Amino acid sequence: MSAVAEDKVWVRQAKAQSALSKLFDWKPFLVAMCMLPALGLLFVFLTYPLGLGIWLAFTDTTIGRSGRWVGLENFEYMLEDPIWWNAVFFSVFYTGVATIGKFGLGLWLALLLNNHLPFKSMLRAIILLPWIVPTVLTAIAFWWIYNPQFSIISWIFIELGLRTTNIDFINTAWPARWSLIGANIWRGIPFVAISLLAGLQTISPSLYEAALLDGSTGWQRFRYITFPMLLPILAIVMTFSIIFTFTDFQLVYAITRGGPVNSTHLLATLAFQRGIPGGQLGEGAAIAVSMIPFLVFATLFSYFALARRKWQQGESND
Amino acid sequence: MATVDIRDVRKNFGTTKILHGVSVAIEDGQFVVLVGPSGCGKSTLLRMLAGLENITGGDISIGGRVVNNVPPKDRDIAMVFQNYALYPHMTVFQNMAFSMKLAGAPREHMESEVQKAAKILGLGELLHRFPRQLSGGQRQRVAMGRAIVRNPQVFLFDEPLSNLDAKLRVQMRSEIKELHQRLKVTTVYVTHDQIEAMTMADLIVVMNHGRIEQAGAPLELYDRPANLFVAGFIGSPAMNMIDGRIEGGAFHGPGGVAWPLPPGAPASGDVIYGIRPEHLRLDPDGLEGVVNVVEPTGSETQVVMHVGGAHLLGAFRERILTRHGEVLRVSPDPALIHLFDKATGQRL
Numbered sequence: 001m002s003a004v005a006e007d008k009v010w011v012r013q014a015k016a017q018s019a020l021s022k023l024f025d026w027k028p029f030l031v032a033m034c035m036l037p038a039l040g041l042l043f044v045f046l047t048y049p050l051g052l053g054i055w056l057a058f059t060d061t062t063i064g065r066s067g068r069w070v071g072l073e074n075f076e077y078m079l080e081d082p083i084w085w086n087a088v089f090f091s092v093f094y095t096g097v098a099t100i101g102k103f104g105l106g107l108w109l110a111l112l113l114n115n116h117l118p119f120k121s122m123l124r125a126i127i128l129l130p131w132i133v134p135t136v137l138t139a140i141a142f143w144w145i146y147n148p149q150f151s152i153i154s155w156i157f158i159e160l161g162l163r164t165t166n167i168d169f170i171n172t173a174w175p176a177r178w179s180l181i182g183a184n185i186w187r188g189i190p191f192v193a194i195s196l197l198a199g200l201q202t203i204s205p206s207l208y209e210a211a212l213l214d215g216s217t218g219w220q221r222f223r224y225i226t227f228p229m230l231l232p233i234l235a236i237v238m239t240f241s242i243i244f245t246f247t248d249f250q251l252v253y254a255i256t257r258g259g260p261v262n263s264t265h266l267l268a269t270l271a272f273q274r275g276i277p278g279g280q281l282g283e284g285a286a287i288a289v290s291m292i293p294f295l296v297f298a299t300l301f302s303y304f305a306l307a308r309r310k311w312q313q314g315e316s317n318d
Numbered sequence: 319m320a321t322v323d324i325r326d327v328r329k330n331f332g333t334t335k336i337l338h339g340v341s342v343a344i345e346d347g348q349f350v351v352l353v354g355p356s357g358c359g360k361s362t363l364l365r366m367l368a369g370l371e372n373i374t375g376g377d378i379s380i381g382g383r384v385v386n387n388v389p390p391k392d393r394d395i396a397m398v399f400q401n402y403a404l405y406p407h408m409t410v411f412q413n414m415a416f417s418m419k420l421a422g423a424p425r426e427h428m429e430s431e432v433q434k435a436a437k438i439l440g441l442g443e444l445l446h447r448f449p450r451q452l453s454g455g456q457r458q459r460v461a462m463g464r465a466i467v468r469n470p471q472v473f474l475f476d477e478p479l480s481n482l483d484a485k486l487r488v489q490m491r492s493e494i495k496e497l498h499q500r501l502k503v504t505t506v507y508v509t510h511d512q513i514e515a516m517t518m519a520d521l522i523v524v525m526n527h528g529r530i531e532q533a534g535a536p537l538e539l540y541d542r543p544a545n546l547f548v549a550g551f552i553g554s555p556a557m558n559m560i561d562g563r564i565e566g567g568a569f570h571g572p573g574g575v576a577w578p579l580p581p582g583a584p585a586s587g588d589v590i591y592g593i594r595p596e597h598l599r600l601d602p603d604g605l606e607g608v609v610n611v612v613e614p615t616g617s618e619t620q621v622v623m624h625v626g627g628a629h630l631l632g633a634f635r636e637r638i639l640t641r642h643g644e645v646l647r648v649s650p651d652p653a654l655i656h657l658f659d660k661a662t663g664q665r666l
Binding site for chain 1: 368369370389390391395396397399400401403405406407416417420421464468
């Protein structure tokens with residue numbers, strides 16, 4: 001090799017680090033910088049409104065007038081208010097019945113879709129439709145379906161000669177309650193079905209084959225394999241479903257506005273009714289805050305009762 | 319315990335033919351290994367035996383009864399799956415007792431049967447663990463335990479050792495064989511590993527592309543492979559195959575090297591000349607091989623060399639001190655040379 005070529009051999013040289021670069025290498029600074037956007041968003045859109053809501057619940061604020069601290073007065077009034085009690089009853093009833101309906105039908109649908117069907121992926125996409133339609137559009141559609149005069153269901157029954165008069169869907173208390181639950185179930189099924197379908201697909205087919213050889217019937221395979229293995233995901237989906245159903249607002253407000261005679265108020269619609277159209281911001285906030293214990297209870301229940309399974313955990317848990 | 323008779327069994331998935339008419343007669347208590355490369359149809363055949371796949375054509379009978387349309391649970395068979403298929407939400411005890419529970423057996427019966435199987439397999443301590451908390455070998459044993467408690471007429475194993483590490487595989491191999499000797503239940507075992515097949519089987523069925531290439535006792539397959547496929551598949555390290563021509567009483571390989579012929583060889587023709595690495599010996603008057611790679615394993619020395627233009631692998635019990643570029647003189651044992659027709663691949 002010639003001397004000239006040797007001179008041109010490239011050697012890596014250490015570069016001095018700039019101050020900015022050093023700053024970014026400093027861990028505490030880096031941690032703070034990385035967390036800032038998330039913390040900022042959480043604070044502005046979650047902590048602040050929640051804190052403000054809780055604060056308002058202890059004041060007598062109305063629209064146009066900032067309130068004074070009144071302690072538990074709003075809550076004392078609320079506990080004596082039959083409309084609030086009615087809303088509590090209907091919120092629990094609505095959530096309970098709709099959850100049972102959604103999970104019964106959703107699980108059934110998921111099991112059907114888990115089989116080999118023609119046009120499987122297209123069917124799955126169609127199933128999702130009710131869920132991707134905006135809730136208000138669903139509500140308006142159901143409002144027409146339940147319309148006392150133009151209801152398509154009434155029309156079908158009358159055309160078939162099964163009835164002579166229109167069905168009263170939303171103008172008396174109990175039919176209105178059941179109608180709303182029906183609409184909620186229709187809207188909630190896809191979420192449950194698709195989530196559970198995802199859960200079903202994680203179950204290894206060889207387990208079913210092993211069970212087949214072990215002499216199981218179809219029901220036994222569901223009872224001893226599908227259902228227990230689906231429980232963890234069922235618990236999570238159910239927690240979400242309960243929270244979303246309990247805090248539902250759009251469907252009820254768009255179809256009945258809490259009526260007739262406050263019989264279909266959920267806590268969320270009642271809080272809105274009192275707070276915004278009614279102007280009693282403090283009272284509305286107190287009603288909204290009163291949902292928190294129910295939600296905490298529902299979450300804890302499904303988390304502890306359903307989600308934790310020993311068999312899912314590793315070797316350390318003996 | 320029962321005989322298993324597979325007669326001209328065919329399987330199509332749509333228009334794809336997986337099995338083209340396979341026949342195997344399995345005697346009562348025999349340990350049969352179906353072996354072949356992946357995609358050869360061996361697992362499909364096993365699943366058809368288990369009733370997990372439909373039979374497109376032909377008959378399968380177990381214990382003299384045709385089972386083509388008998389559902390899996392009524393075939394009196396038990397299967398060990400490749401991934402073990404243990405129920406993850408059940409303890410070892412519940413896994414093993416599941417079939418009895420489904421059949422409505424009383425608790426005491428389940429206890430005693432599971433205990434019996436657990437004792438055979440050394441699972442006594444683990445009955446209350448979940449599959450997650452077990453090692454690979456323990457899971458394997460539980461899967462076998464689940465099969466044993468069924469007390470079936472036929473055991474089916476679908477590549478049961480392929481998820482284990484090499485050391486455990488050797489151990490479980492002998493455990494399965496021991497279990498078979500103890501229970502004497504007819505067993506059909508699928509693997510792609512020819513060593514497993516050689517060490518465990520009474521009868522090896524070598525499959526390729528949905529056909530049986532050869533069926534026979536392990537050493538029969540080793541000593542007299544029926545065709546090139548079996549010759550290349552059975553034996554480790556694999557047989558050397560040299561392409562050439564027989565002329566004038568000798569085999570002429572690449573580079574014009576003349577190789578000795580076995581007694582009774584054809585007088586002329588294009589052939590493949592097969593010699594197993596372990597059937598070469600050092601011979602001062604032998605063929606001249608230029609050493610390429612030397613692999614000492616302690617118990618033997620494997621040497622890759624070039625003889626003429628042909629690659630030749632030799633496995634010698636002697637410790638040979640040689641290295642790349644040196645010359646080694648070797649000669650094949652004439653009685654252990656295999657000749658195959660070049661056109662058909664069949665043994666001559």
